[in-house]
Amino acid sequence: MGLLNPANLLYALSLAALVAIYLRARSRPTIEVSSLILFEEAPAPVARSRVLRLDLPFWLEALALAALTLAVAGLYLRAHGGAGGRRxxxxxxxxxxxxxxxxxxxxxxxxxxxxxxxxxxxxxxxxxxxxxxxxxxxxxxxxxxxxxxxxxxxxxxxxxxxxxxxxxxxxxxxxxxxxxxxxxxxxxxxxxxxxxxxxxxxxxxxxxxxxxPAGNLAIVSIDPGVPRATLGRVVVRNFSTHPQPCELQIDAGGRTVFHSGFIVEPRAEMVVPFGPLRAGGVVAARILTADALAADNDRYALAPSIAQTRALVLSPDPGVRDDLARILLAVNPNLIVTTADPNVSNAFDRARGFALAVLHDCGDAGVTAAARLFVFPEPWLSGSKRPPLLPVVGSVAAAEMRRRAGVGELAAPVLLGPARMVELPGWMRATSQGSGAGDRESFPLTAIGRAADGEIGMIAFDVRDHLLLDPDRLDALLATIDTIRRLIAPQDVMIEATGAPVSVPMFARTLLTAPDGAGRMLTPDRWGRVRFRPLLAGVYHLTAGRDSVTVYANYYDAGESDLIAPEFPAAPPPAAPAAAPLTAQFQMRPIGTLLAGLALLVFLLESIVLTRRAARWSARHV
Amino acid sequence: MLAARAFEPDFLRRLDGLMMQARRTRAPRAGRRIIGRAQGSGIELEDFREYAPGDDLRFLDWNALARLDDLKVRTFRPERQIEITVMVDASASMALPAADDKLGFALTLGAGLAYIAMSENDPVRIAVFSGHGGKARFESTPFFRRRESYGEFHAFFDTVRCGGETRLAAATAHLLGQRRPPGVAIIVSDFLVGPNDYETALGDLLAAHYEVKAVHVMGDRESAVDYPPGSYRVRDCETGVMRDVSFGPREAEACRRRIAAHADALADFCKRRGVMYARAFGASRLDDIVAREFPRLGVIA
Known part of the structure; x- marks a missing residue:
């Protein structure tokens, strides 16, 4: 038995007040009689004891007040929680x-x-x-x-x-x-x-x-390089406190392009070059040395295609055209990039089709492209007959990038230039988020999606004044490169990080087969996209009729993969043995409701007593 | 209010066949000293006596003279009326206990007796009395002789309120001060006064040749002493005197004994002085009181 709120026992003062009231009034009620001839004065001893002789209503009220006081003080009973208990x-x-x-x-x-x-x-x-x-x-x-x-x-x-x-x-x-x-x-x-x-x-x-604590080798990242042009790189990290042998194999295009063994220094990273690759496609790196954690031993990347394709950059700013062209060529040197001013007629051959059109601060009228990237999208012009593909709903003078896909929350916001706030269609998904400088309202800064006429990308911030080449705004450049890569990547292959939401255009019920062989059906949404979140590293297959998409899920987390990292300097407080017995052996059963019910019954009984007494004496009130 | 019952047809129907017997003469010379005012010689034969010189020859019994050769004179009961005053106590004590409605009960009894007295067309009035600050309050209706006028008491009853002290001696002194011919005085009261007061009051009326009837009224709960156990501070409603009492079954029994002793003392005094005395303890016993106690007051069927 105990009290949950002992401080509320202060309400017991009401009992003292009740005693005072009764001693003052009810213990010696004054009644008016027709004559004192009929009454004898009480003897002295009786008169003295009268002060303590209290009647039934007093005891009933005292009982009710005591019950209510204990109820508000949270009286509870402790019961054993043994056999049949409810722990x-x-x-x-x-x-x-x-x-x-x-x-x-x-x-x-x-x-x-x-x-x-x-x-x-x-x-x-x-x-x-x-x-x-x-x-x-x-x-x-x-x-x-x-x-x-x-x-x-x-x-x-x-x-x-x-x-x-x-x-x-x-x-x-x-x-x-x-x-x-x-x-x-x-x-x-x-x-x-x-x-x-x-x-x-x-x-x-x-x-x-x-x-x-256990040693672990992990593939931190893989850069496939440019086929036939540059070397690829794989970064391997040794989380062990001693040197660790590592046997690494890299496959691309159905054959092994690298297979070698080496020693990685304790708690260090090693960059392993390979290539150049002969062709584009999926590159898979695998650590063959057995270690404690297998999830971070495989990693996939997508090498750009070696086929020559055309890209168009339209911008009213020549500096922007130059920057975007350089970036496109850095992503895929096999691109043939054409730059033009949208305000100059016949600046490019509109009849020619492009694999990618980068449209900075202008519309896409007259451009035929398999993929379009809108940079600093043009607002809808009044009088325009066609509704905008990406409706601009506002703008900010300076934007800050706060989140980026694959990275999460940035350590520090990246200050950008002006940005236009776009209301994304349902078929697009944001890959980075930001807000106005000093503002809390978030809006997408980069996004991709597939429309009926091809892939669509969006970069909401302006890239004038060589913003993308500013080393202090590296995250803006990385977001741009990531968006471009996604736009020019094959549509049936996706490289994603585990835990990241994946949205795949499938337009029909799709069978998803996980790396462990488990399958489940996915239903596309109104935009024709199926969504899932890969929680296992490996290859996911999505099949809908004759269409199929392969999603490669990579896992790496520096904290989670470090199996030695827990030095446990701040071990959590073990369960306090003094506090445990209360809940381990007993259960608290508050009886406040029971006490309140008892008080109500007592009040009811007192009312009956008073009513009968009033009727007996024909009083007009109780 | 209980007094309204005095005018209910059922109650009056029970009283229709009753009449009040008044004691006639107690004078040394029978047929001469009468109660009430003489209204002539009358026609009802009362007695015969020897002729004395000077007697009215019209009353000489000639038949007796012819047969017996004896001179006899016939005497007759004189025609008379008796003024009846019903005095109802309206002091504060008649209001307690409130549930008993002693005043209403007393007015009902007084009205019933007045109704009975009207059977002989005697003039009857109802008065209420009490005392206020040493002065007597005495309010009465006019005299009514016929039962058709009985309803006139109703309006008077509506004006009666309890208050003041029980001042029996002062009330009777006020009555005697009106210098009316001696008649019948019916006092309806709880008699919660000291023996000196009621002995003085009743004695004064007797001394003035009134025929006195006393109706001792108490309430149901008052006479049963039905108080819950406990300690109380009781206050006399007339004097305001406070007294601490401790009440229990034993004390209740003692209280009942005191009531009985008080009533017995009053009854004993009445018996000794030739005052008709009746007890009316409890309005719930009204029918029983009419049947058993009214005859003690000279009410006959």
């Missing part, structure tokens, strides 16, 4: 990529699974368990249940994903587990203290660290 346990699992790291035959997730099974087995019969997972986001794998066999099956079905576990997902998972009597957190690294604090848990979680 709930939350089992929270980290499903980040590192949980798939193996040490011998067991992965870190397997260790967590075994620890959880021991907890379930040792719990009293009747306790319920919920299973909550988190990686990219939190999810409930199992609602609270008491069926041990079902819980075991759920635990067995848990699989690690090839994404980094985010603190936000951990926070959400802990919030989901907030109502449980005990929370067991299984992860390979301690949770940030601020995340635990933000979750505002009533019961501190019991952290179960799984896995031992």
């Amino acid at each position: 709930t346990h939350a089992l929270v699992f980290d499903l980040g990529a590192a949980m798939g790291a193996r040490d011998g035959d067991l992965s870190r997730l397997d260790e967590a699974r075994q620890a959880a099974r021991r907890i379930v087995a040792e719990a009293p019969i009747g306790d319920s368990f919920s299973v909550i997972t988190y990686a990219l986001e939190a999810g409930a794998a199992q609602a609270p249940a008491t069926d041990r066999a079902e819980i075991g099956r759920i635990l067995g079905r848990l699989k690690p994903t090839d994404v980094a576990a985010s603190p936000a997902a951990l926070r959400a998972a802990l919030v989901d587990a907030r109502g449980a009597d005990t929370i067991d957190l299984f992860a390979d690294r301690p949770p940030p203290a601020e995340v635990i604090e933000d979750a505002r848990l009533a019961v501190p979680p019991r952290f179960h660290q799984v896995g031992a």
Whole structure:
């Protein structure tokens, strides 16, 4: 038995007030009689004891006030939560990529699974368990249940994903587990203290660290280079604290273009050149040396095609035309780039088709191109008969880039020039976001999508004054290059990062086959696009009738792949043994409602007593 | 209000067959000292006596003289009327306990007795009395003789309010001060006064050759002493005197004994002085009171 809000016992002063009222008034009521002839004066001893002789309504009111005071003070009873008890346990699992790291035959997730099974087995019969997972986001794998066999099956079905576990997902998972009597957190690294604090848990979680420090090799990035022109590069990182042999193989066009072994220095990166490639296409790099984590041993890239194609750059600014042409040639030297001023008639052959048209601050009238990139899109002109493809809804004098696909939130916003705010059609998706300088309203800065007449790209900020060549605005250049690459890439091949949302134009129900062989059907939206989020590194196949698209998902996260990184300097506070018994052995059962009901009944009884007394004495009021 | 019952047909129907018997003469010379004012010689034969010189020869019994040769004179009951005053106590004590409505009960009884008295066309009036600051309040209706006038009391009842002290002696002194011929005085009161007061009041009326009838009224709850147990500070409604009392079953029984003793003392005094005395304890017993207590007041069927 205890009190949740002992400070509210202050309301017990009402009892003192009641006693005072009764001693003053009700203990000696004055009644008027026809004559004192009929009454004898009370003897002295009786008169003295009269002060303490209180009637039934007093005791009833005192009881009601006491019950209400205890109710507002939060009186609760402690009951054993043993057999048949109602204790709930939350089992929270980290499903980040590192949980798939193996040490011998067991992965870190397997260790967590075994620890959880021991907890379930040792719990009293009747306790319920919920299973909550988190990686990219939190999810409930199992609602609270008491069926041990079902819980075991759920635990067995848990699989690690090839994404980094985010603190936000951990926070959400802990919030989901907030109502449980005990929370067991299984992860390979301690949770940030601020995340635990933000979750505002009533019961501190019991952290179960799984896995031992292990060496790991990872492919950080791959640059296929320009076929027949420049070398490609693969960056390999050794997360181990000792030198690590690495056998690397690179395949392109169905044959191995590189296969070699070398030693990588401890906790260092090594750049491995290869090529040049003979042709464009998908390039796959693979570390053949066995290590703890396999997800970051494969990586894919797309080499540009060697076929000569034409590109058009239209801009009223000659500087912009020159910058964009240089960038196009840097992305694919095989492009034949034509630049022109849109305000000059017959500046280029409009009848000729282009693979890509880059349109800066102008419309696309008269241009035939398989892909179009609108840079600083022209606002809709009044009187124009055709509705704008990309409606401009506003503009800012200076924009700041804040997010970029594949990178996430930038460490510092990149200040850009003027930008036009475009209301994206549903078939486009933003690849970078920004806002006006000093403003919080976000709008897309770059976007791509497929319209009925071809691929469409959009860069919302102006690139005049050699903005793209400014080293302080490197992210603007990278976003531009990424957009151009996506526009000129083959439409049936996509290279994406795990965890990133993927939108593929398919226009029909599509079978998605994951790298582990699992398949599921996807339904296109009104824009004819199917969307999914690859959580495993590897190759995804999308098939809809005769159409097929291949998506290569790359995984690399410097923090998650570092299996030695957890030095655990800030180990989370273990579950306080002093605090545990309260919830481990007892359950708090507040009885405030019961007390309030008792008070109501007592008041009702007092009303009956007073009413009968009033009727007996024919008083006109109670 | 309970007094309204006095004018209900059912109640009056029960009283229709009743009449009030007044004691006639207690004079040393029978047939001469009468109660009330003489209205002539009358026609009802009362007695025979020896002729004395000077007697009116018209009353000489000639038949007796012829048969017996004896001179006898016939005497007759004189025609007379008796003024009846019903005095109802309207002091503050008649208002408590409020649920008992003692004043209404007393007015009902007084009106009933007045209705009975009207059966012989005697002049009847109803008065209420109390005391205020040493002065007596005495308010009365005019004399009514016929039952057709009985309804006139209704308007008077509506004006009666309780208040003041019970001043029996002052009320009777006020009545005697009116210098009316002695008649019948019916006092309806709770008699919650000291013995000196009611003995003085009743004694004065008797001394003035009034025929006195006393109706002792108490309420149902008052006579049953039905107070919840507890400690109280009781206040006399007439004097304002406070008294601390502790009340319980034992005290209630003692209280009932005090009521009985007080009523017995009054009854004993009335018996000794030839005052007709009746108890009317509880309005709920009205029918029983009419049947059993009214005869004690000389009411006959």
